[in-house]
Amino acid sequence: MRRILVTGSDGYIGAVLINKLLEKGYEVTGLDTLFFKNSILGNYNPKYRLIKSDVRQIQNINLSKFDAVIHLAALSNDPMGEIDTVLTEEINYKATIDLAKKAKKEGIKRFIYSSSCSLYGVSKQEIVNENSKVNPLTAYAKSKVDSENELKKIADEKFCVCLPRNSTVFGYSPKFRDDLVVNNLITSAVALKKIFVKSDGTPWRPLIDVRDLANIFIDFLNIDSYLVNGQVINIGFNDSNYQVNDILKIIKEQVPLCAVIYTGEHGADTRSYRVSFDKFVSLFPSTKQEWPLQRSARDLIDKLEKLMFSEKDLNPNNYNRIEVLKRLISDEKIDKKLFWIH
Template sequence: MGMSVRFPRVAVIGGAGYVGSALVPALLAAGYEVTVADLFLFGEQVFDGLKARSSLRTVKVDIRDEAALTAALRGVEAVIHLACISNDPSFELNPRLGKSVNYDAFFTILRAVRSNGVKRFIYASSSSVYGVKDQPEVTEETPCEPLTDYSRYKLFCEQVLRSEGVGEGEWVIVRPATVCGYAPRLRLDLTVNILAIHALVNKRIRVFGGAQLRPNLNMKDMVAAYRLLLDVPREAVHGKTFNVGYQNRTVAEIAELVRSRIGDPGIAIAMEPTDDLRSYHINSDWIRRALGFVPRWTIEDAIDSLCAAYREGKIPEPLTHPRYYNIKTMQALKLEEQLVASSRS
């Protein structure tokens, strides 16, 4: 095959979500054989354009179903774990469901990973584990003080991974900033994406507060970071934790960027008061020093990608379709809180 990558067979758990929908095609294009293990909560059409590729295998599986997950990971050398009830409101909609997927299932996943002899396990945590910090540089050494259950369980999973490991295999933890930019399974409930779509559709952006800092990462750099973490030598990543972010900007600055980038001075920015002035920011120097990872794509590039997709008709019903908004999808789905024991065993 002429493959020069370290682990040619990769599984992406939760690979049919926002990040996965950009990452999986990139991995396929780089020559990986990819298994996507996901419940496809946001639709099964994500990879329709890729179906012809024999190197993509999709398995509809609930990560809480150990037998099914273990089977799905058979023969896989590396696993990237992205599956999640992945924001605060969706978690809080049903905290028991949130805990069962975001925490309890983590033990299931580690067992499935170990029993398959997976060589590298990459866990998508979140930069929200730090909570709000006054200090200017929030590095991996900064104590974590998560403010919500979503973030708390991210941190608990990190701790489980550090203490249990994955047998002989290697593991690494990633704490990404908020991702921005177009992807086939698009989320419009993330800061840059929300502001951009409102500017495009309504010609009006509402900014609550505005002075709050947000750490951002272009989807293309998120994808590049996972590809790098898959392919660097063991000693470069094993047992490590990396922030991955690029530009820290205030919400008001992002709104201005959106207006100037779309190039329509008629876009109104309405500043509205809020009680929630929490600021988040991170420092991502360590992954640059340790692995040479340098982000290359800006917030402006992300805005451009959303504009282009919108104008090409790739974002139908942007303000109303539940698939773009995790909370709306979760409200419509009503997932079971506890998975009944696997029917197949």
């Protein structure tokens, strides 16, 4: 697997993955509609071939020259999915299945789909695994469940479908996001010396650093097909299920002057689940975690301080995905179906 197409290549995970693939000598092509082209933190000037296209409009793109597709492009979190639930289905589910069918028809050997543990929603079970009942609470989570189920049907001995169900991601990427729980708490701690917590701090969430996840996507390119084909695999580390209060404690240790304020309101995000990664560990025994939360938090805080990240940088039009999209719509840069207006 040398010639790789990465959709969503200009996103938070994509930017880190592209760099790692290039470093390792893969021939990389990206495909992205570039919603977040200005959401850059630090220096970012990647040199790779980019197809600027919407994943809903790929009919004329020749896929036969690729060995594998890593499919990241999506409305990529719960709030974005709620902009328009039909649109979420069109981009996250329908376009995914159309892309996979086209890839299979044109001879691509492997299709890696970026699913999400958020489809576990709220779970009363102690710890969920791949056999647990899913509980998708949002259009986003439902689009992940539907895509997984349909992609399983497309898999066969010539077309390997990998279904990593990823933990919530955190850490530094040059295409930065501060709408992810850890990043959001850290940017607030650095810029305001205050963190506002919109829950009682008890919800559980499995977390993974973006650089560790990018390495795992590359591992999926290289693992034998018979071990993973058509199977869902939770992606994360067993000691990386955290409660929000644990995250706060780690940040407080590193930004000691920061005040934590529990607002008493109940935020929109009601998810809480703990996940088992035993299957991942058994299939990828040599994959090690390089960026545990403490190390990644220290690294992000150092980078933000060096860049003199301040209150003005917290402007939601910078690193908050739903706000960036809403702004593009209100400025009539993109239409309500999220196509660019030329």
